[in-house]
Amino acid sequence: MFGHYNVFVHVSQSGPSRSYLTLLDLLCKHYCHTVIQLSAYVQAHKDGSLQHLLSGENEAYDYDLIVIGGGSGGLACSKEAAALGKKVMVLDYVVPTPKGTTWGLGGTCVNVGCIPKKLMHQTALLGTALQDARKFGWEFDETVKHNWDTMKTAVNSYIGSLNWGYRVALRDKNVNYVNAYAEFLEPHKIKAVNKRGKETFYTADKFVLATGERPRYLGIPGDKEYCITSDDLFSLPYCPGKTLLIGASYVSLECGGFLAGLGLDVTIMVRSILLRGFDQDMANRAGAHMEEHGIKFLRKYVPIKVEELEAGTPGRLKVTAKSTETDEIIEGEYNTVLIAVGRDACTDKIGLDKVGVKVNPKNGKVPVNDEEQTNVPHIFAIGDILEGKWELTPVAIQAGKLLARRLYGGSNVKCDYINVPTTVFTPLEYGSCGLPEEKAIELYGTENLEIFHSLLWPLEFTVPSRDNNQCYAKLICNKLDNDRVIGFHYLGPNAGEVTQGFGVAMKCGVTKEQLDGTIGIHPTCAEVTITFYRILQHFVG
Template identity: 55%
Template sequence: MTNMSIVRFACGSSPRLCRSRTSFMVKSTCQYSATAVEEKANEQSSKYDLVVIGGGSGGLACAKEAAHLGAKVAVLDYVTPSPRGSKWGLGGTCVNVGCIPKKLMHHAALLGEAVHDARAYGWVLPEKAKVMHNWEVLRNAVQDHIKSVNWVTRVELRNKTIDYINGRGYFHSSHVVNAVLNNGKERSLNAEKVLIAVGGRPRYPDIPGALEHCITSDDIFSLARPPGRTLIVGAGYIGLECAGFLNGLGYDATVMVRSVPLRGFDQQIAQLLCGEMEERGVKFLHKCIPTRVEKLENGQLKVTWSNVKDSSLQSDVFDTVLFAVGRRALTKELAVTTAGVHTEKESGKIRTDNEQTNIPHIFAVGDVLHEKPELTPVAIQAGKLLAHRLFNGGSEVMDYHNVATTVFTPLEYGTVGFSEERAVELFGEDKLEVYHAFYKPTEFSVPQRNASRCYIKVICEREKPHKVLGMHFVGPQAGEVIQGFAAAMKCGLTMDLLKTTVGIHPTTAEEFTRVFVTKRSGLDPTPQSCCS
């Protein structure tokens, strides 16, 4: 029997023939064969119909829907700690450092207002008792809720037999995605199709002390200590929302505005919101940009800023400085150029055609997309529809028009459709009719709360049947109010239909059905009575 015969036979069934040098050959070859089989099995197990890079709302929605349709799916998710060391679990920005904790802290601030209103409604509270807030209790409650959502999300992936890999993904080639695991090792995944759903992270300005001493929305919801006197740099919706709930919780809040607040939103509404916040105690530094942040011996932060108009310098001291100056897409970290995917030079975001990139088998959803709404429900809907087109022969595509959203400032702002400025730009002022009205919520009456900025606006075409182009609502529960009207706009809502809709009385939503004053008329839009 030759050595080769011994090898073949020994690998099959008879270890007794393994002797001395021959034995070594047999064992080595058996091990090699076993390793080859294992490698082949690993190679097979690393082949996927869809690899999703990013465990946020859009990526998870697409992954779960694809798995339900029979696709073999892997999800890669890894959170690089913020400069301050904050990190979190599966679920993306919305669950961990966005919509969910923001809404909970906003609600906490509203509860503080409700406590003060309660006396007027007959609730007996100690007259001299000072209502105080405990940051640690709120932070722990918020974080506990987030962790429960993280856990449920992981269980869902397991139940749907989706391979979840806690690793930082990047493109090795257009069909191969590598995952850098926590132990430093790498795992390669072969993908027939790839979905980029990595979202973005907050930007820091390039000034001394910003990275070393300041925080962003990545950090505020898990901040170990009470924020104290806080400077919020940036007046987009994130900055205003953070300033609003911090002020509502009893902390001194200042907002630094470089140009205009709520850029991209209706500017009349933006001014109303800022006026309301100022009246509640939030301070605004207009036309200013920070130039330096220094940490003092007592731990406080000295911020120096420049006035845009005259370049004069000013400074003040704060306990916390929070930057809300925009977000950057995480495409550079993915090495998307290795796969041939094109990105925007300035933002790093990706242009797509129905979520398809310039590489036919690579797709993208969510905040990583260029000039698309950065909203969780948008990413979820786009992800689900994409899964059906890829694995179920579907044809329906995402409609990014008339997507409703709400800014959760102390007085909330719900909107759907065009701002007045954008409508004028697209259609011309002469072709538009703008209906508007101030109103007073019934629940504001007893505690005598200021209702001077509760306001609605409906923008429509001037020609019959007056198609509605935009709706804006400022007041309590704005998100709940605007949601239904968003559905109506998707169905082609006209002003004629809106006027014939019977409202529910007394509600704030009914104000839309009663509006009759146009800006063109010059009539007073303030209410005369609760039923006027």
């Protein structure tokens, strides 16, 4: 190389030194008669190609990039890389649930998460709107009832159109999509096994792990045999009937909320607290609203056994549970039991141990640096499997796009995981951005916080006379930083729409003074964000 001269240069792990870059510059000018830009050296060092060049390696791989996982993050990353001229493959395979449920391209969000959840939540809201309608003058005499099969078919037809659209988009971007399960064999080589068991082998210069998560089971007698998870619920071929939801995660509260909204008998079994990781004041308010609207909570209990009393669609199940505080044992009968106690990263069976990628043994999560790079330089990870990052679809999409641009487009923009807005679609929706009150106190101390709040009664709730002063908003400000807003929490209608705009404001560093100077839109729920009142003393419950 370099005009028949062999050059041996040590490349440090922390980056090329100034003398190292100067040497290369001189070599290229003298022997190659080509001036290579300094940025090109740095990028080549970062993506590993410079080390291959210096060591004389010129191994040809099948692909520039292989993305393992066809969810939102993996699809975004693969399409962006292909648009930047790289040869890209996506491998995606859905391992069937214990009940045999499987689905198409698009990952959890599209198939068994955000999309069907929001559509079924909307179904429940329409039921509430029907109840309100008579107060607004609508007259209808016939009995109104809900048809599960009609809803399930409509929702899954829409999801099917999304699955097809993703396949078309990959084809249009020249991304090779293969429906097969990937497993590492060597640092740059994987084995792909399709549903018929056929094995194919591929190599790539770089890899992105975007395998996502799947629901966790309880490890008690009868859980996999008789219970379902959210992976099964949205395509369940029959109405679930009387349902017990185990867990107090957002998945449990959201699913329990829309099932109750369809008129079903719903019970939620809670081991400890609602919505761990969220603001507990807001979580308890959301739970209280659900309880007032007929959802039963079994608090401080954990299941120890599930038995089938009668097979059917649905059948009858007996659940035995134990108190977390005493030796009390209780039993209950339900048609359906849904487990929603958390999710595990899908990283344990893809051969990461064979290539040395570090994984948290407790939860399967993958630690990465601020550029989503694992401890193995040519292997990256995005989405729900990241250690200590948000498990949200828009975050995975953003991270995937930005990663591809850094790898192949010369960009240096990194994904910002701070102040990410999100919404829990409970019957009374809960939107948040920034810190929960508990975390804010831990970081800054109560004396350095100013907390504002406002109860509200949405105008659309007034005529039907429901939920007076159950909607609530909270603003947490840092007194040490000009009352900058560090936490926003809203419980009420259209929480996602309200919180999204506030997320933009917090990205821009909004302060309480700036909110005070903003004119609201009247009459809306969103105007609560500029009508907060000061809480002189606010204690965390």
